[in-house]
Amino acid sequence: MVSILASLGLMVFLAASLSVPGGYSIGTAIIAIAGLVFLAKRLFARAPLIQPTLAGKLPLVFMAFAFVGAAISLWQQAPAGYYEMYIPFLWAPLIFLAVLDGRVDRRFIWLGCLLGAGLACAIAMYQSIHLGAERPSGFLTSPIFFGNNALLLGSVTLAGRHDPPFNLRKPVWLALAYAGFFLGLAASLLTLSKGGWPLAPLVFAWVVVEDFWRASRRERLSLVLVALTFLALLPLMPVKSTMERINHAANGAMEWFRSGEMVDGSVSPRLELWKLGLTIWPEKPWLGHTREGVTQRIEQNFAHKDVANGLGGFGALHSEPIQILAEKGLAGLLSWALVYAVSAVVFWRAYLRPEPVRKMLGQAGLITLAGSFVFGLSDTYLIWNVNRQLFVFFVMAMAALLLAESNRSA
DSSP states (O other): OHHHHHHHHHHHHHHHHTTTTTTHHHHHHHHHHHHHHHHHHHHHHHHSSOOOSSSHHHHHHHHHHHHHHHHHHHHHOGGGGGGGHHHHHHHHHHHHHHHHHHOOOOHHHHHHHHHHHHHHHHHHHHHIIISSSSSOOOTOOHHHHHHHHHHHHHHHHTTTSOOOSTTHHHHHHHHHHHHHHHHHHHHHHHHOOGGGHHHHHHHHHHHHHHTTTTOHHHHHHHHHHHHHHHHHHHHGGGGHHHHHHHHHHHHHHHHHHOOOOOSSSHHHHHHHHHHHHHGGGSSSSSTTOOOHHHHHHHHHHHTTOOOTTTTTTOSSOHHHHHHHHHOOOOOHHHHHHHHHHHHHHHHHHHHSSSSHHHHHHHHHHHHHHHHHHHHHHHHOOOTHHHHHHHHHHHHHHHHHHHHHHHHHHH
């Protein structure tokens, strides 16, 4: 009963994360509370809290990132609101325990991601077609966050494409998994958030190469049906606007490299921001300038520059690693890099294993890391609530499921 309730709860959380206001915060808070219950049970039974494997120790790496960031903020005398971003990293062990001790069925996670991507696509199409919104944003207020996370949900669905829930026939679930990916991609295309689009061909090429040689005739038929469904949706997609946005960005980048002039409101200002961040970092290399210090330097740098369609006041450097480097210095950047590096080692090792379950969990974890990294290259990813909530959940969930699988096979 606990396993069924936990699995259904996580499915609802993922399905509603982008389509219900505050769904990501409410869901992760409930998961953390459940983790507290399992933590109390372990303490009462005097069971070990720290698992011996690298996957079991991954929550400690997330907590270390939070402690390093909070310590730097404390030294910088940052306002209280700046500590909020570290909360999900601090309760990462609780999410880990909730998935591990709750005996979550991983197939409900794939299904939740599929439903979440589908609902996000429906909302994006409603806002774009019925309401006439230029860039749909769901309930996240930002089309970038909405589009990127919809694409992430669809991409994680593909990791479980050979792991059908509810005893569905494998060809049927394979078609649904690919459909979930395309629904997430469609939502992302509607938002015109081009910074996240490089993830789509990476993931799609990865899984298609894996599936091509081992697909049966029925599975290939399912893939054809999925492709036809996606082609049927293309007339509803802003293909012309998408291509114009890509061309406009490419022209702006080329002009910036040629003359140093900012001629658009997207790419060339970002290049200028990245240059600024790397320029000011050596002034305070170890612990950074503080977020207010970075914002102040941005305002000074752009005070006398006319930029059409500006980036919302240029409050940040619009690149996760450069923002952390300038704001928190080398100490902050190394703690951030450690989160990605250790997680990548955990999931890469699992992906290389011959067991199908570990392989798919490893692939889901690697897709999450790749998506978060790609999204963070052109925006400050983890500073924003929905991004860090989903990032911490996915990494902790996949790590916990990997440990559970290791325990079962031991």
